[in-house]
Amino acid sequence: MATRDFTGYGGIPLAAMVVGSQHEPAVLLLPDEGRDPADYEAMAEALADAGRHVIIPARRSNGSDEQHVGDLGAILAQLSTRPVIVGLGAGAETAARALCEGEPDLCTGLVLVGGDSDATLPPHLPAMIVRPEGSDLYAALTAPGAEWVEQQTDAPSELLDALLIEFLERRVPRTPTEYIGGSDPRTLRDALGTFATGVTIVTARAPDGxxxxxxxxxxxxxxxxxxxxxxxxxxxxxxxAVFSEVDHFAVNVLHIGQQSVSDLFARKSDDRFERVDWEVWDHGPPILTNSLASFECRKFAEYDGGDHVILVGEVKRVRFAPQRDPLLYFRGKYRRLHFA
Ligand SMILES: Cc1cc2nc3c(=O)[nH]c(=O)nc-3n(C[C@H](O)[C@H](O)[C@H](O)COP(=O)(O)O)c2cc1C
Known part of the structure; x- marks a missing residue:
């Protein structure tokens, strides 16, 4: 885990945890009172995976409001870019106060999660206020441009990560949205690659075994x-040739731990089935034992699909593991779910 040293209000040193490439747009995460930067590591990783450079300065203990606001001002002055500020609990209160009192142009967006404030935020600033369901926290806040979300705020969670990522993508995009058009094969391939999928291994057993x-x-x-x-x-x-010949085949959906299996069945190899655990059910095709889901199928139809064949199967038997996460594939890369 990388760290960065800042100088806070009054010259005190403030260590920060830093996650993600510094070439990406910055997100300054301000911890709640009594929390360490490390408590937000999972959130920082999720934001870094979504293309952000996350900086989490330690919150000085027992500081006054004036000192916390001063620390934030000092940190903002030491950053070479204007970050999005995400304040959590007491960190949210510090952020709202600082922006109200004189740092309105030093950030490109603001997210307040928990806490409370009667500050007046700059009207042009993209902002999101997250508060618990039914609460009147922030009732006295003036924030004409803000979005309000009702959601538990007392602890970092995958749902909160997803909310943040969605807000950042929509309101503070990394770069202005760029569109690519055309009708050549490369463009078509790349456009089709924007459809996120799972990954499967399709199997069959030839008549010779x-x-x-x-x-x-x-x-x-x-x-x-x-x-x-x-x-x-x-x-x-x-x-x-075997898929065309046989009456049955199987589809095995892979979980997040099976990326190596996906690679094995996508590369040239003669010993694919010696390197995975498999079993046989009712009709012969190998079922990959630890998959997220397996479908044993009778071949129902085979259609012309240009340079591919459309193989339709009638499912005869199925097994799946409801608690596992899938292996995903998007724009030519493996991916994982950000939230459940
Ligand atoms: C994520 C991923 C998805 C793929 N999807 C397909 C597919 O849908 N159809 C296909 O024919 N090949 C697909 N491929 C490529 C094949 O897995 C690869 O060409 C494999 O080597 C073909 O097996 P073979 O040795 O039987 O020719 C995919 C590869 C990857 C990594």
Whole structure:
């Protein structure tokens, strides 16, 4: 974990925890009274994953309001960019007071989570006020441009992380939204890659007993009655001949811990099934034992899908692990869920 030293009000040293690349836009997270920067590590990681440079200065203990506001002013003056300020509890009160009293242009956005204040915020400032459901905290705050969200505020949570990321993306985007257009294959591929998917391994057993399988994200549910799903293997995939030949195949949805399995079934390899645990159910295709979900299917139809084949399966048996997180794929990279 990286750290950075700031000089606070009156020259006192203030250590800060720093997460994410310094080339990304800054988010200054102000801790609640009695909390350490490290208490917000998960939140900082989530914001850094979403492309932010997160700075969490320690809050001086037993400081006066004037000292906390002075510390914030001093830190803002030492930053080379204008951050979004996210204040939590007492940190929110400090931020509101500082912006009201004279630092309105030193930040590009403000999020107040918990705390209370009767400050007047700059009208042009993108702001979000998060307070518990039904509370009248911040009732005396003047913030014409603010959004109000009702949500538990007493502890960092994945829901709060998601709220923050969504606010930042919408109100303080990293760069102005850029659109790319065209009809060439590269543009089409990149545009299709904006559709986030899970990752599956599609498997079958050839009549001679050889197991085949490949990584595929071209998977979707089709129908509940009858229970149908589809997946699209490339015509040139080595396994394709077997998929065409057999009556049954299986689709295994991968969890977040199975990225190496996805890589194994996407790279050239002769021993894919020697390197994973698998089992057989009723109809022969190998079922990857620890998957997030497995569907054993009877082949229902096979359609022409250009350079791919649309393989439709009728689900015969299913098993899934409801508590696990999925492995995701988005714009050519593996991803993980930010929140449940
Ligand atoms: C995340 C991910 C998704 C993929 N999705 C598909 C897909 O839907 N269809 C396909 O034919 N290949 C897909 N591929 C590529 C195949 O997994 C890869 O070409 C594999 O080597 C083909 O297996 P083969 O050895 O049987 O030819 C994907 C690869 C990755 C990493």
């Amino acid at each position: 050889t197991n085949v399988g490949l990584t595929a994200n071209s998977f979707t549910s089709v129908s509940l009655d009858p229970p149908l799903l589809l997946v699209c293997p490339h015509r040139q995939a080595h396994s394709m």
